[in-house]
Amino acid sequence: MGKLMVLTLFGAGLALIGERLVALRQRTNASREVEPVEPQSCHLIEGLENGSEDIDILPSGLAFISSGLKYPGMPSFAPDEPGQIFLMDLNEQNPRAQALNISDGFDKASFNPHGISTFIDEDHTVYLYVVNHPHMKSTVEKFKFEEQQRSLVHLKTIKHELLKSPTEVKVVAEGFSSANGITVSLDKKYIYAADVAAQNIHVLKKHENWDLTQVKVIHLGILVDNLTEDPDTGDIWAGCHPNGMKLLIYNPEDPPGSEVLRIQNVLSEKPKISTEYANNGSVLQGSSVASVYHGKLLIGTVFHKALYCLL
Ligand SMILES: *[C@@H]1O[C@H](CO)[C@@H](O)[C@H](O)[C@H]1NC(C)=O
Ligand SMILES: *[C@@H]1O[C@H](CO)[C@@H](O)[C@H](O)[C@H]1NC(C)=O
Numbered sequence: 445m446g447k448l449m450v451l452t453l454f455g456a457g458l459a460l461i462g463e464r465l466v467a468l469r470q471r472t473n474a475s476r477e478v479e480p481v482e483p484q485s486c487h488l489i490e491g492l493e494n495g496s497e498d499i500d501i502l503p504s505g506l507a508f509i510s511s512g513l514k515y516p517g518m519p520s521f522a523p524d525e526p527g528q529i530f531l532m533d534l535n536e537q538n539p540r541a542q543a544l545n546i547s548d549g550f551d552k553a554s555f556n557p558h559g560i561s562t563f564i565d566e567d568h569t570v571y572l573y574v575v576n577h578p579h580m581k582s583t584v585e586k587f588k589f590e591e592q593q594r595s596l597v598h599l600k601t602i603k604h605e606l607l608k609s610p611t612e613v614k615v616v617a618e619g620f621s622s623a624n625g626i627t628v629s630l631d632k633k634y635i636y637a638a639d640v641a642a643q644n645i646h647v648l649k650k651h652e653n654w655d656l657t658q659v660k661v662i663h664l665g666i667l668v669d670n671l672t673e674d675p676d677t678g679d680i681w682a683g684c685h686p687n688g689m690k691l692l693i694y695n696p697e698d699p700p701g702s703e704v705l706r707i708q709n710v711l712s713e714k715p716k717i718s719t720e721y722a723n724n725g726s727v728l729q730g731s732s733v734a735s736v737y738h739g740k741l742l743i744g745t746v747f748h749k750a751l752y753c754l755l
């Protein structure tokens with residue numbers, strides 16, 4: 445198994461640890477006021493109403509979106525509907541979300557997708573790893589993406605225990621109170637990991653032998669969910685929860701808001717942290733991830749809608 449593949453699985457594994465909820469419980473009173481911030485042009489994505497928890501964009505501009513997560517303690521607007529993976533082509537003028545067909549033989553009725561990671565093989569085959577919680581168990585599903593057919597072919601189910609075996613996983617996981625989001629720098633030399641409870645991002649240097657040493661910790665002062673990297677600039681984009689309590693105790697009259705932070709010059713002395721999107725929940729609730737591609741931004745949520753913006 446290639447090292448990068450291990451990392452892909454590790455990222456997937458983080459979503460399995462299930463510590464996010466515990467961490468949020470401990471920090472439920474972590475909250476900040478939400479002053480609205482919005483890029484020039486944003487609209488909700490049609491067809492995504494019941495979650496868009498994780499988003500991963502291929503270098504070609506095809507975005508995968510996991511939808512329909514049912515997770516203990518988190519709201520779900522469609523508790524009886526199976527989850528789905530949606531595809532959006534960000535090269536299009538007006539990209540639309542389209543549910544991907546999944547091959548027969550896979551139990552689609554219990555599909556409950558959480559974190560997703562893409563992996564491109566040397567022969568350019570695209571694989572999608574999906575953290576799945578069928579019947580509240582945890583597995584990782586490996587799919588092959590068939591671009592022409594707009595479909596996913598299920599290849600195998602990887603059980604939880606396997607994810608614990610690679611030593612890399614143990615090394616990386618040490619010293620985190622609640623690792624959740626993770627991403628690798630464009631040059632593959634650094635790893636960025638979000639600690640939701642500690643409300644910060646750890647920057648780790650990856651050495652030749654795959655030892656990891658901590659370079660720094662960037663404090664964000666907000667519950668940070670998942671991280672992505674702008675393929676053009678290397679900036680980190682973080683999907684954040686401005687109010688943990690509202691997320692856990694859902695009240696449609698006073699919903700949880702959304703906040704997206706961007707961290708520029710990550711490795712410099714003074715990384716620049718800016719709020720690129722913030723909303724009190726009137727438009728978008730419970731942002732978990734923000735992913736950019738050539739001036740376009742997709743913001744996903746744990747259980748709510750999804751937003752498309754031009755930067
Ligand atoms: C938030 O929680 C911390 C630790 O649990 C506690 O010390 C603090 O008083 C709480 N703050 C509020 C505003 O409830
Ligand atoms: C979201 O869930 C609701 C309730 O089950 C359902 O009526 C609606 O069609 C779903 N929306 C989408 C876009 O799947």
Ligand SMILES: *[C@@H]1O[C@H](CO)[C@@H](O)[C@H](O)[C@H]1NC(C)=O
Nearest residue numbers: 542543544545546593594595
């Ligand atoms: C999904 O599969 C069904 C049955 O195989 C087919 O009728 C449908 O056209 C497919 N949808 C897409 C978007 O390819």
Ligand SMILES: *[C@@H]1O[C@H](CO)[C@@H](O)[C@H](O)[C@H]1NC(C)=O
Nearest residue numbers: 455456459498559560561670
């Ligand atoms: C966060 O993103 C990474 C990389 O895309 C993915 O492996 C991981 O499963 C995601 N975590 C969650 C909780 O969605």
Ligand SMILES: *[C@@H]1O[C@H](CO)[C@@H](O)[C@H](O)[C@H]1NC(C)=O
Nearest residue numbers: 480697698699723724725726
């Ligand atoms: C959220 O913001 C909208 C528009 O900025 C405002 O009309 C609404 O009253 C706010 N809601 C809450 C619960 O603060």
